[in-house]
């Protein structure tokens with residue numbers, strides 16, 4: 001190639017170059033040398049065509065950096081975008097604050113639970129077991145609880161593996177086994193998601209009427225739920241204020257995670273963020289509302305991760321208090337039969353109501 | 364060692380798509396996947412420009428950073444390659460890539476999009492050497508670099524708009540060109556691809 005290009009210009013070539021040298025200055029408004037020095041290889045020198053440089057050009061390249069699209073002879077419209085900068089933001093946030101913040105959050109959750117255990121120990125039934133039990137949750141209620149719990153744990157573990165696996169499991173398993181496991185995890189995450197979504201929906205309908213906030217909750221919260229002192233048992237109905245907080249965290253957080261998850265299953269199809277940002281801008285935010293399908297998906301991935309980590313941190317607390325942290329609590333979701341004394345201490349009004357007694361103390 | 368780079372001179376690209384076609388043919392790229400594409404800006408208006416774009420083989424590549432299974436890596440020559448056996452088809456590299464380079468056989472993310480595919484700078488995959496029997500092993504395409512050849516897209520380019528090779532040489536050619544003609548809109552995409560952190 002080099003040999004061919006270094007050939008001496010022919011007479012015809014010389015005329016062409018001369019012509020070009022004569023004509024080009026007319027065509028070019030930009031300053032600088034326009035003529036092609038003789039003997040230049042064709043990789044050099046001015047190309048053919050209208051080469052007017054205008055202010056527009058600089059503007060066009062700026063627009064390219066901002067992510068404008070051109071035409072492309074591929075059916076996929078996204079291919080028309082030359083540069084997108086959202087990817088850098090995604091990388092910076094996901095590999096930065098999301099990963100590290102999420103890690104600290106999970107650690108903090110475990111530490112809080114451990115500190116609480118160290119301080120309070122296992123919360124016992126003050127009066128001891130009565131030996132008589134009462135049905136707290138029906139079989140159906142328990143089924144829904146466990147569908148949600150199992151699917152949540154699988155989703156959480158497989159999701160965390162997507163985020164942290166290459167730093168935690170990859171060094172242990174090696175690349176092939178880790179990739180295989182993560183692939184399996186991804187399939188599980190994508191399909192078991194539907195069990196989780198269904199259980200959140202059913203649980204919402206099933207328990208929402210018991211989870212509306214009322215005046216009792218204020219009282220319950222004022223006494224710290226009796227969590228911090230022995231023998232303190234603020235009255236509660238079927239669910240106390242703490243359980244209501246968990247309920248709403250699961251329903252709202254679960255919905256948000258599920259929705260962003262669906263956006264990730266159908267990438268580029270669903271665009272909730274521009275609309276949400278429009279509403280947020282009404283109350284003083286200044287968020288971008290002109291988002292490309294790719295940006296919507298990037299935000300969905302980040303939002304999914306943020307909400308997932310928050311909910312996992314909350315659920316760590318929930319799992320603790322429902323099992324190790326409190327004597328007699330786990331039975332509510334296993335056999336469904338809780339000890340009467342447990343029920344009297346933690347859900348006095350519910351127990352009374354359950355037995356058809358007249359309930360006081362609430363309006 | 365040479366640091367391989369692409370450069371597309373927007374003042375020279377005539378949107379002929381020979382690079383796209385050459386690439387598809389050389390590597391048996393499957394239907395629906397384009398490792399290289401030509402984008403035309405301001406089409407039909409004064410100042411129309413076309414750009415041929417593929418994986419730029421970034422320094423500090425975002426795709427490598429976000430890949431959950433660490434299947435993407437960079438060779439000594441700066442070429443960004445990936446191992447299809449490890450890829451789980453999550454799509455994160457496409458989300459992160461500034462140039463829209465990663466491609467997948469399926470559009471949806473249900474289960475998997477299939478193994479990611481992208482420009483290899485004509486240097487095959489993890490298992491391919493220059494031996495002829497390994498030419499198409501694993502769906503990476505030919506390893507021209509091992510044969511001492513540069514990427515076909517650039518070698519084919521009739522206007523020499525698309526340059527590929529040692530980054531220093533490529534930028535020298537471009538600089539001389541811009542000097543001779545008096546202008547140049549800058550080495551398109553280089554800021555994004557090569558000037559992030561580690562550079563070079």
Ligand code: HEM
Nearest residue numbers: 155156159160162163186193196258261262264265305308
């Ligand atoms: C309910 C329906 C859900 C759906 C449809 C869903 C879907 C997805 C999808 C599509 C991804 C992208 C990776 C992939 O393709 O597999 C993902 C990632 C992830 N999911 Fe879910 N998911 C759901 C629920 C959950 C739950 C309940 C959690 C945790 C408690 C969770 C935690 C995560 C995490 C941590 C990631 C990784 C994020 C990242 O790598 O940046 N997901 N999910």
